[in-house]
Amino acid sequence: MPSLIDDVLRRLYEEPPDGFVATRAAAIQQARAAGDRETAKRLAALKKPTVAAWVVNLLVRRRPDLIGELVELSGALRAAQRELRGEQLRELSEQRRRFVSALVAAARELAVAAGAGAGKLPLGEVESTLTAALADPEVAEQVRTGRLIRSAAYAGFGEVPRPRLRLITGGEQEGVAEEPPARRITGGEQEGVAEEPSAAVERVSAQQRAARERRRREAERRRRELERELASAEAAERRADEHLERAEAAERDAADLVDDLEAELAELERRRTEAVADVARRKQARRVAEREAAAARRRVGDVQAALDEVTDPS
Template sequence: MPTAHDVDELIRRMYEAPPDSFVAARAAAVAQAREAGDRAATKRLAALRKPTVAAWVVNLLALRRPDLIDELVELSTALRDAQRGLDGAQLRQLSAQRRQVVSALVAQARELASGASVGGKLPLAEVEATLTAALAEPDIAAQVRTGRLVRAVSYAGFGEVPRPRLRLVTDEVDADAADDEGAADDEGADVAAEAAPDGTVSDIRIRAAEQRRRREFQERHRALARELSAAQAAESRADQQLERAESAERDAGHTVEDLDAELAELERRRAEAQADVARRKSARRDAEREAAAARRRVGDAQAALEDLEAHDPG
């Protein structure tokens, strides 16, 4: 009976091999475990799910280059620790470093997967999204480390959740304060214009116009920021809906794969049962022939005995 370590190694080989061979390998492993009478291994192997091509590429990286995944996790920890209190320059520097690390990992993953027949172009964008998510989320990094991903994952942002609030230019409170300040400036400018000598009225009017343009710019900026926020929220909802639809599609595909595997197993058992029926039918016919021959021998012996008794000289 295979040990738990043997089963682990078998599972590792299944997730390391191209996805096209997964279903057949799983069916063979389940049949072997069932034949060995290992119910725990049978149940464990039957529960495995076929990975997508993107998940398989990430699994290759985790299984063959675990040192790179360890470096990814270490960088992830450092980035989360450093995120609090970042200024714009530090954030840009860390973002550039993150992109470099992910790009290097994607290149390594591409190299590991090169030469394998996966029925099309490698989905490196999904690989990159998964590694970026692993860089941002410890739970996703832990899943990547197992080398048993079944689908690619993505992450909407970077950092801990909830993340520290970062201001790009200004926020609503600052903008409103700027409006109040601008209104006060306009009012002061009008009063000053009324009280100032004629020679300074033009300068005051120019400054007031500049302040109005600044307020208009700020109002437009806030409107665009709100529009961007709404668009990003809509995009996030659409991405989540797409992910749910893809997940449902994959689950349905897994169900079909499992049913195919079960059907193949039933077909095998049916063929064995038909062969057994044929053997038993042949055995029954042999027994019928032997029985008929035995009855003939009995009849011959009985007839001979009666003939002998009929000619008994006594």
């Protein structure tokens, strides 16, 4: 049900989070009523966004022009960081601060217009998420989907932690796990020894590679666990389907037997009705015969009396 999913996604990630659970529950019930269990399952997997994530999603959906500028600036900043061009990096960093401030102000205005209290908005988290998006084009693209459920933060050099997403595109779900923030290194590890920027970047890169390898191994372990759970669930589903088929066959047999017995009962009832009618007819015939027999006996008596008078005239 793509139309249902699209409409629910728009409402879930554009409307304030306090109505998320009720909106999702109503959509799940609608999908189940339509017999679409797969859509109901996918809708149930959607996660409620934090208020900060909702504010960012609202900005993405209501002001896509600003998000387009954010993606462009993200690429320029990333290129300057890779090439370590100090003057350009400082200029772009200043531009980033001004741009993020403008984005936060626009997001605040949209959230207040949507019914959120201005004093309760976590604008610091909104700012950190937008800053992270500017520091990493991949995060910028994720923010651009408008389906964040958590905020993100940037800690310095290297990759930024990915905000957790759960997307439905074309009926499929995709997830991006939240990564731990990278450690910022501004100096050497030994006291009094300065570290070149390239060495700092290399050290962070090595740490990130190790962290990615740990995450890869953990993801592989989790994948194997889920595959085992899936195999077990599929086997249980097959057994349940077989049991259901047997139960349905037994139900059909019982229903057929009831139909046969009802047909037999109908035939017996018809025969009983005919027999009752035949008994009534025969009873009537017996009564007629009794009357005829009584009349005949009277006639015999009368004739016998007349004969006796003729035989004995005295």
